[in-house]
Amino acid sequence: MAAGVAVEARPQPRGARVSAALWKRAWLRASLVLTPPLAWFLVIYIASLVVLLVTAFWQINPLTTQIVHTWTLDNFRQILTSSTYRGIILRTVGMAAAVTATDVIVAIPFGYFMARVATPRMRSALFVLVLLPLWASYIARVYAWILILNHDGVLNWTLLKVGLPRANIGYTNIAMWIVFCYVWLPFMIIPVYAAFERVPHSFVEASLDLGAKSWRTTRRVLLPLALPGIVAGSIFTFSLTLGDYITPILVGGAGSTFIGNVIYDNVGVAQNLPFAAAMAFVPIVIMAVYLLIARAMGAFEAL
């Protein structure tokens, strides 16, 4: 009894008082937790986007490249009417689609094997193998491909050794496609694997019990259930390809300009920030549409 009184008399530490006060006021707790990320989001992200949007309607003085604050739609008009920029947009979107399709085709059997066939030991090993390239710099991996694909590179050396002619694919769009498929593949495999793993085994057994052959089970049960994961992975591969400008610089040849390169050149070379801002809206709009479709296909539940 005496001991109990002594405990009550001991002054509470400051931290305990603060946490008690917070415990009583849930709204205060929530706002303290959320304010820093929310402020970050509003100031850094939304504000930048607004500045970007506003800048896209300005122009520059062609000589001094200082921004002239007169409202104009010229930047957007130029993007939409010029066959050059339409070509660049189509090339970028086409490449993003091709890379996504290729990665889906590669990732589905791989993810299926990892999730449903491999032993736990092997699965860990495969995980490491898939993620290992991500530990190396993106630039280093792209340079490795240059060494493989160039005129005197590993590929041509091998082809010549076995008596075949050189494959002149260094510095072409084919080279870019190979490199993109390689660098973004892990971003497709992981969500596809997760999607396959989430399909309950009992569903597969039920399908087999009801007489569906394994191919039919895969097509009618596994793939539809894994689709959200595939779409989720495609968001990564598609958007990463869409926004890239380094691989086109390093691996692309003549005629491999991407949307990102136009933006980069207008920021770094021409100093035409308004035009760069207008061009930056193209991938934003494309991704917005893409995400809406992906959401309709249930990709966000799979993330």
Add this chain to the structure above:
Amino acid sequence: MRERNRFHRLTVTGAVAASIAFVAAACGGSSGSSSTGGSSPSAAGGLGQPPTATMAPPTSVGAGEGQLNIVAWEGYAQPQWVRPFEQQTGCQVNAKYAGSSNEMVSLMSNGGGGQYDLVSASGDADLRLIYGGDVRPVNVNLIPSWNDFLDFMKSPAWNTINGVHYGVSYEFGPNTLIYSTKTFSSPPTSWAVIYDPTYSGQVTVPNNPIQIADAALYLSKKTPSLGITDPYELTQPQFDATVNLLKQQRPLIKKYWDLASQEISLFKNGDVTVGAGWSYQTNTLKADGAPIDETVPQEGATGWADTWMMATKAPHPNCAYKWMQWVTTPTVQAQQALYFGEAPANSQACAEMDKMQKGGCAEWHADNPEAYFQSISFWKTPLATCDNGKNECVPYQDWVNAWTQVTS
């Protein structure tokens, strides 16, 4: 070598590719709002007086402020001449390396922002800096070595307007024709080789709108009927003919190089056999034992001439003058020329170059600078107003657009 830094920037920004555009746009917005506004001329009209033309330069150099902030090409602030300068003047040099002329213009916007004192600008940036009001007149009487400058480097049109000097010349060099000695047993005599279908898929040229001037220079000799006298001042028909030539060249191009290191590996790996570049690439390749050499063909070449220019809001003007005095001395001029592979503005530097490196003066053409200089058409900003005052030339912005059309 200047491109190496740009590559570094590239790798750094790579991770945040998208956000860069946002941030840059945000920066652009803020710097734009503080622009010199009304004083900047429109490219449509005459250029008139530079905004800072009436700023009186100092008549004497006072005590150093202890600090000097410079925007420079990589390789322009090497310890071998920066250290002695710091010891002698007490001015601590803080160098910010820029990767391109445009980055320099952007760093120097708003008169250097009260942060930078000097910039080592090339000719294609000079007029933009001068007419943007970002740099101010310099009193060349305070630069003793200026009297020893080669005549054509004293008051060149790219940094001297109406007799007012907006900086002191530094060094110059050409863009050369680089070729594989395996493919060419003797040096090509004409730029025609980079437009020749014989070398289809083996050609590389810089990915830079100013490259249009290279094609215009070639056309000025090949098709005299076009009447091209200055590759940076093209009327619409001349410009269209040049762009047309570049469109025909496009299928021959293996790659438009963005980085000097790219061109080096293209040549080293046998992807290309001929192309346009700088002495830096040739030297690096030769040092590596590659069968590569360079030449300046009969049509001449484009090139760069750098100028140290002083920011309108330079916070350390005395140290800036001390720097301009120091880097124009024969010794530093020679050190710089040998290090970078270019020709010095100071006529006395030749002897120093030979002292530092046997045959160094002849190697970088400082022994015959006049002829060498005449063979080079120096980078300058293409303006809507031609030299004859007529408003019929194609401005730089159109060059950028045309270049995008050709290369994309």
